[in-house]
Amino acid sequence: MLSREEYIQISLENNLFWTRIMKEHAIFIESVLTPPLKEVSMQADEFKRIFEELLANTMELANETISMEALQSGEFYTRFTDEAERLTQQFTGIEIDRNLTYTVNIMEPSTIGMEMTEEKEKEVSWLNQNIISQLTDFLQFKANLLSGQASCNAKSLEYTSILEHVLEEGRKYMEILTTLQDREMPADEHLVSSQEEFFWNMIMSDHAKIMRGKFDPVEIHFFNEANRFAKIYDTLTSLTWENDEVEEPLINVHDVTSDFRDFKAFTTQGIIECKVSSVMMPLFTDHILREANHYLRLMTK
Ligand SMILES: [Fe+2]
Ligand SMILES: [Fe+2]
Structure with a gap:
């Protein structure tokens, strides 16, 4: 059973990493869809927007709450992320909310003895639940795309194995979130x-x-x-x-x-x-x- 502190911190560290990964999967998918898949492309853009919002919600709760090790790990942003986003937006025409990268750059870690309130636990639980609901739809979207391409009914400009790869990563995130909602330690953590x-x-x-x-x-x-x-x-x-x-x-x-x-x-x-x-x-x-x-x-x- 996780303590309140562990539950809050591990949830927010995972969400800070994974919601960004999910929104980028949406961007990568949108960038490889051909004109006949216009509707799918619009759905991908909507998932990008949804996960950008979830990332923004996570950042609000995670500031001064997550560990210094996580913040400095290079898993939320690197020295390249800002420029990589600028160029990718320019090359694909897909809008990317670069403020999110600026904000994550100036986040502060938790301080010793900082109290994690019951109120904060509720907010994190609500956030996790909200992400689970959106992620369920996004996994279905990825699975449909993969099966369409694997059966040669549709074709994107991406390898089928990459579509499978992004689906697997989404499933791993779902597994982590559901374990956290049971107040258990995700196996992935250690x-x-x-x-x-x-x-x-x-x-x-x-x-x-x-x-x-x-x-x-x-x-x-x-x-x-x-x-x-x-x-x-x-x-x-x-x-x-x-x-x-x-x-x-x-x-x-x-x-x-x-x-x-x-x-x-x-x-x-x-x-x-x-x-x-x-x-x-x-x-x-x-x-x-x-x-x-x-x-x-x-x-x-
Ligand atoms: Fe990925
Ligand atoms: Fe990957």
């Missing part, structure tokens, strides 16, 4: 089981493969580097799932993820400065960079 590690290593593996498939073919160095990470995470997922009994794996997950995080940062900078050619939006590489930072923080908790 990566308590091999399933949690497996999930995040699969996510990293997907990122590596997505990057590998989205660099311009002339970017041989970047392609090879992404491929190297894909192979490492494939090895790690076979270690953490199929073979639970394996003792210390030879690969250090933290070190690899830290290197992969640096590669994502280097790529984001290269795309922003027009030094790396790819079909990835700068906000996309910044997004997966933040997901790596999130995983790194979970590993060190």
Whole structure:
């Protein structure tokens, strides 16, 4: 059973990370839909707006409430996020509320001895419930899009496996929220089981493969580097799932993820400065960079 303090803090830290991730999924989906899917595109834009609002609500409650470690982890924003948003808005024509990034930048952590009131617990509970309701619709939307494309009834300009990937991330967020609403500790928080590690290593593996498939073919160095990470995470997922009994794996997950995080940062900078050619939006590489930072923080908790 979570204490009131734990419930409030863990809820708000997760919401601060995940509502931004969800609104960006909506942006990425909207940016790859072709003209016949205009109606779907409008729905994606509406989900972007909804999750921007939920992020704004979260920020109001999270200021002076969440931990310093979370605020400094680089999972809510990075040094690239503002510029990545500006460019992605320019390239896609999709409006992005950049004030949210400015505001998260100036948020303050909780102070020692700060009281978490019953009133605040109620507000957080209401927020979580509201997110669960919107997320249920967004998961259905993602699942419809995925099944339409997987059965070749519809086609976006995105890989089917990426549609599956964003659906899986949404499901993970739902699992965290429902556990929190039962006042239990989400398994994800301390990566308590091999399933949690497996999930995040699969996510990293997907990122590596997505990057590998989205660099311009002339970017041989970047392609090879992404491929190297894909192979490492494939090895790690076979270690953490199929073979639970394996003792210390030879690969250090933290070190690899830290290197992969640096590669994502280097790529984001290269795309922003027009030094790396790819079909990835700068906000996309910044997004997966933040997901790596999130995983790194979970590993060190
Ligand atoms: Fe994501
Ligand atoms: Fe991801």
